[in-house]
């Protein structure tokens with residue numbers, strides 16, 4: 001039986017039978033695939049470090065000839081473990097949310113280098129505490145398209161015309177409102193918040209990585225994205241429930257009015 005070598009990140013693990021695990025890997029060149037890893041829960045297993053959740057590894061596998069069948073692990077060589085992520089509660093939740101979304105929204109074995117890069121960049125940022133919240137929010141926003149969804153942010157959602165400036169973001173319709181279309185009883189939101197969303201609508205992921213965003217704007221947008229995944233896309237990302245009451249979703253009381 002021939003083997004194949006793939007680089008990938010473990011996004012899900014499930015214990016299976018005696019000492020085995022079923023792994024979901026998101027690979028650099030072949031997208032998501034399932035891997036049966038026998039014996040790896042034995043203390044003596046040489047492969048055990050390569051198959052931990054969030055490990056980036058090189059996997060030598062016996063490839064199933066059937067597309068939807070599980071391949072089998074021969075050897076696994078750890079490249080990087082991202083193990084520091086699990087030591088911090090919020091960091092762990094950020095990583096888990098991104099892994100769950102990729103797991104739920106990507107098809108089996110469809111090469112998708114962009115999603116792999118988003119996953120890798122986000123895990124690196126979370127581990128190194130290098131703009132981790134910003135990069136997590138960007139991942140959440142850009143991964144929406146995996147579900148075939150998109151917020152229409154390149155024009156005013158009411159008059160359908162592009163504008164250089166917008167006055168608010170509508171939480172229900174997930175669209176921007178231009179100065180001509182804002183109703184008298186509507187609040188003009190904080191300019192940096194509206195501008196951030198406007199820029200996300202026209203910039204690529206790589207362009208957005210270079211930008212600076214206000215932390216409270218990101219927190220407010222985190223709530224928007226959590227609601228979007230559950231209400232618009234119908235996905236239940238269970239770690240989102242665990243953000244309740246944490247700093248990652250709480251706009252300080254004194255600033256709430258600017259986001260209404």
Ligand SMILES: [Zn+2]
Nearest residue numbers: 156159178181
């Ligand atoms: Zn308008």
